[in-house]
Amino acid sequence: MIQEGGAIEHPEARVNGASFSAWPKDLYIPPEALEVFLDQFEGPLDLLLYLIRKHQIDILDIPLADLTEQYMVYVQAMRHHQLHLAADYLVMAAWLIELKVRFLIPVPETVGDQEEEEDPRWVLAQRLLAYEKMKAAALRLQDHPQQGREFLVARVVHDGPASPFAPGVGLADLHCAWQQMGRRLQRSRHHRIIREGLSVRETMTRILKVLKQQTHLTFQELFLKERGRSHLVVHFVAVLELVRESLIEVIQIEALGPLHLRRAGQNEGLEGRA
Amino acid sequence: MNGEENVVGRYVLVLEAALLCSSQPLSISQLRRLFDPELPAPRIHQALRDLQAQWKERGVSLVQVASGWRFQSAPWVQAWLERLEREPGPRYSRAVMETLAIIAWRQPVTRGDIEEIRGVTVSSPILKTLEERGWIEAVGQRETPGRPTLFGTTRSFLDHLGLRTLCDLPALDGHTEGKEDGIPALT
Amino acid sequence: MNGEENVVGRYVLVLEAALLCSSQPLSISQLRRLFDPELPAPRIHQALRDLQAQWKERGVSLVQVASGWRFQSAPWVQAWLERLEREPGPRYSRAVMETLAIIAWRQPVTRGDIEEIRGVTVSSPILKTLEERGWIEAVGQRETPGRPTLFGTTRSFLDHLGLRTLCDLPALDGHTEGKEDGIPALT
Numbered sequence: 335m336i337q338e339g340g341a342i343e344h345p346e347a348r349v350n351g352a353s354f355s356a357w358p359k360d361l362y363i364p365p366e367a368l369e370v371f372l373d374q375f376e377g378p379l380d381l382l383l384y385l386i387r388k389h390q391i392d393i394l395d396i397p398l399a400d401l402t403e404q405y406m407v408y409v410q411a412m413r414h415h416q417l418h419l420a421a422d423y424l425v426m427a428a429w430l431i432e433l434k435v436r437f438l439i440p441v442p443e444t445v446g447d448q449e450e451e452e453d454p455r456w457v458l459a460q461r462l463l464a465y466e467k468m469k470a471a472a473l474r475l476q477d478h479p480q481q482g483r484e485f486l487v488a489r490v491v492h493d494g495p496a497s498p499f500a501p502g503v504g505l506a507d508l509h510c511a512w513q514q515m516g517r518r519l520q521r522s523r524h525h526r527i528i529r530e531g532l533s534v535r536e537t538m539t540r541i542l543k544v545l546k547q548q549t550h551l552t553f554q555e556l557f558l559k560e561r562g563r564s565h566l567v568v569h570f571v572a573v574l575e576l577v578r579e580s581l582i583e584v585i586q587i588e589a590l591g592p593l594h595l596r597r598a599g600q601n602e603g604l605e606g607r608a
Numbered sequence: 609m610n611g612e613e614n615v616v617g618r619y620v621l622v623l624e625a626a627l628l629c630s631s632q633p634l635s636i637s638q639l640r641r642l643f644d645p646e647l648p649a650p651r652i653h654q655a656l657r658d659l660q661a662q663w664k665e666r667g668v669s670l671v672q673v674a675s676g677w678r679f680q681s682a683p684w685v686q687a688w689l690e691r692l693e694r695e696p697g698p699r700y701s702r703a704v705m706e707t708l709a710i711i712a713w714r715q716p717v718t719r720g721d722i723e724e725i726r727g728v729t730v731s732s733p734i735l736k737t738l739e740e741r742g743w744i745e746a747v748g749q750r751e752t753p754g755r756p757t758l759f760g761t762t763r764s765f766l767d768h769l770g771l772r773t774l775c776d777l778p779a780l781d782g783h784t785e786g787k788e789d790g791i792p793a794l795t
Numbered sequence: 796m797n798g799e800e801n802v803v804g805r806y807v808l809v810l811e812a813a814l815l816c817s818s819q820p821l822s823i824s825q826l827r828r829l830f831d832p833e834l835p836a837p838r839i840h841q842a843l844r845d846l847q848a849q850w851k852e853r854g855v856s857l858v859q860v861a862s863g864w865r866f867q868s869a870p871w872v873q874a875w876l877e878r879l880e881r882e883p884g885p886r887y888s889r890a891v892m893e894t895l896a897i898i899a900w901r902q903p904v905t906r907g908d909i910e911e912i913r914g915v916t917v918s919s920p921i922l923k924t925l926e927e928r929g930w931i932e933a934v935g936q937r938e939t940p941g942r943p944t945l946f947g948t949t950r951s952f953l954d955h956l957g958l959r960t961l962c963d964l965p966a967l968d969g970h971t972e973g974k975e976d977g978i979p980a981l982t
Contacts, residue, residue: 376889377915422915464912467967471896472889474965481867481955486629486876488855488866490668490815491680491770505769508712509778511705515726536774539715539760542748580751581716581758598751618854625854625872626879628815634879642875667812685812688829692813692821 368411378426379465381408386462393462396455398437402430433458537572541595542581550596619643620655627659633676633767674766674773700737707734708743712765712777716747716758735759743768806830807842814846820863820954861953861960887924894921895930899952899964903934903945922946930955 375381385404386393409427433454479485544551556569573595576582585594619642626642627634636653640646656677660670667685670677681689700708707730710722722730738744743765749755761774771777813829814821823840827833843864847857854872857864868876887895894917897909909917925931930952936942948961958964 376893377913379914426914461912461914465914468893468897468900468912471900471967472892474967475896475899475956476887476892478956478965479870481957484873485870485957486868488628488815488868489631489818490628490812491678505771505778507705508709508769511702512709512713512780514702515706515709535713535715539747542716542758542760546748581748597748599755621852621854622872622875625868626876628855628866629868629876630879638879642878644878665808667808668815679815681812681816685809688809689813689816691829691831692817692825 372408372412376469378405378423379462380469381405381423382426383462383466383469393459394456396458398430398434398455398458402427402434405430430458534568534572534575537568538576538581541569541572541576542597545582545595545597550594553593553595556595619647619651620658623652623655624659627670627677627679630678633673633678635676638676671770672772673770674763678767680770703728703730704734704737708738711738711744711759712761712774713780715760715774718750718756718758720756806834806838807845810839810842811846814857814864815866817865820860820865822863825863858957859959860957861950865954867957890915890918891921891924895925895948895952898925898931898946899948899961900967902947902961905937905943905945907943 372381375384382401382405385391385401386396391397391401406427409423412423436454481487541551541556556573573582573584577584580598582595583598585596586592587594622642623639626639636649639652639656640649656670663670663679667682668679669682670679703726706726707722710725711717714721714725719730719735735744743762744759745762746757747760748758750758766772766774766776769777809829810826813826823836826839826843827836843857850856850866854869855866856869857866893913894909897912898904901908901912906917906922922931929949931946932949933944934947935945937945953959953961953963956964
């Protein structure tokens with residue numbers, strides 16, 4: 335696309351003595367490659383900046399015709415491959431062509447005192463510089479220390495509500511709820527409360543959680559890590575309680591063999607292992 | 609600046625910063641992993657004891673809860689901190705609180721058990737509220753017809769209450785010592 | 796227990812606890828309101844300076860950001876704290892960051908201004924992302940046809956960056972140093 339006379343001053347690539355500053359039109363560019371290439375740009379200004387920096391063009395002295403034509407190479411390639419072309423790229427193409435026309439065709443000086451027409455190259459340069467500055471600003475922002483990345487904020491827990499939308503609950507509230515419920519029920523029922531060690535209940539829950547993840551558990555596994563007699567007793571009582579509530583089964587596959595715990599009503603899995 | 613050369617003197621400060629800035633309680637193994645090479649557990653324990661002593665008389669204290677260690681406000685500053693809260697915040701309904709209490713003290717329980725105790729139907733949103741809050745979870749199924757789900761409380765529930773284990777829940781015989789409190793035991 | 800009798804000695808501890816526990820930075824007027832009767836602002840300032848000095852060499856420091864004072868981790872502990880973080884914070888696309896940069900350095904701006912500078916259409920999700928994050932907000936309308944919304948950054952944006960004012964944003968000298976770029980400076 336580059337015309338002989340209009341070649342830019344600092345061509346980047348030389349092949350066999352000929353300078354190339356844009357992809358030859360007949361060069362096959364796989365659509366995916368083009369897409370990937372274009373994905374790196376945030377838009378037409380970003381692409382223009384890339385072209386200018388790549389060819390070391392002085393931004394204050396832009397060869398409008400060449401830049402426009404190089405830009406059009408990409409736009410043409412995109413259209414040729416019927417890639418989805420963001421309208422922004424076409425708008426920019428139209429604007430570049432307009433600038434080029436304004437640059438090439440001198441404005442007739444019919445109106446004497448009219449304000450001097452701005453150099454279209456300067457208009458383009460201003461836009462590119464403004465964009466480049468903001469591009470740099472975005473990087474500065476990205477690099478600036480950020481909460482959660484370069485520093486963390488102290489967040490010590492306190493008893494107030496966790497967040498306006500998630501009410502908190504205190505021990506007193508919980509206890510109070512229980513007591514009120516008790517008082518309410520006392521009027522209608524006459525059951526006797528049986529005191530249960532909570533540690534037994536907790537252990538029951540823990541055993542069930544383990545049995546949710548693995549099909550069975552041997553007695554040894556259950557007691558191995560626990561220290562002390564009270565742990566042993568708590569676990570044993572928990573197992574008995576779970577059996578009583580038909581939540582688990584205890585099986586022994588062979589005489590004097592290891593005892594296995596498994597969830598009640600689960601019939602598969604153990605035979606194959608024994 | 610890096611402080612690696614002086615890490616021995618600094619690790620207490622690192623532990624303090626990690627505990628002050630973490631949104632979750634930190635376990636000993638997490639605290640060990642702060643350092644490379646990992647610090648031996650006894651060193652961590654010693655440092656935690658030192659920190660606990662340093663913070664003893666302050667408005668914030670270092671405590672151990674179910675899933676590890678964390679800093680939390682001391683009870684005596686609560687009166688001041690409450691003035692910061694703009695509004696008292698929503699509260700859970702009685703139904704939610706009672707359901708939670710039953711699950712806490714009677715776990716593992718099924719929805720049927722809760723209904724049995726409360727004497728009223730337990731609606732799905734109640735259990736969902738508590739599950740979404742991360743305070744209860746399904747821990748299994750009872751092998752009875754219909755295989756109902758059994759619920760238990762989670763570690764975050766204990767963390768929220770600042771408790772280490774369920775045994776730290778207040779005993780329920782307290783006010784009704786020797787008396788029945790009207791709540792049926794599960795059979 | 797209440798400590799009212801000794802409040803003079805204790806108010807620094809109360810301030811410390813409040814600042815450590817608050818999820819948001821606390822302003823001087825919020826800090827004054829912790830006390831009844833309210834403490835005069837100079838006393839609060841003095842206490843903050845004392846606290847700042849006390850925490851100077853620690854892993855957490857007391858800093859002032861746009862919406863007030865808060866404790867945050869010191870840069871030197873970051874290397875350790877990073878080992879704790881399960882997931883890194885979200886990374887925003889270049890489109891989002893460029894839009895945010897334009898709003899930060901050129902505010903107040905309309906969507907049209909942003910499109911003019913970037914040369915591309917600014918999609919609604921981009922502005923929505925930034926609004927939902929609490930970093931930008933509508934600050935008015937330009938009195939031109941269509942009365943487009945003017946956007947500016949919020950205090951939480953500055954808080955997030957640990958900055959006190961927009962003037963603390965890094966300077967944008969770069970390659971255009973000393974040259975006129977026709978872009979008005981921030982006021």
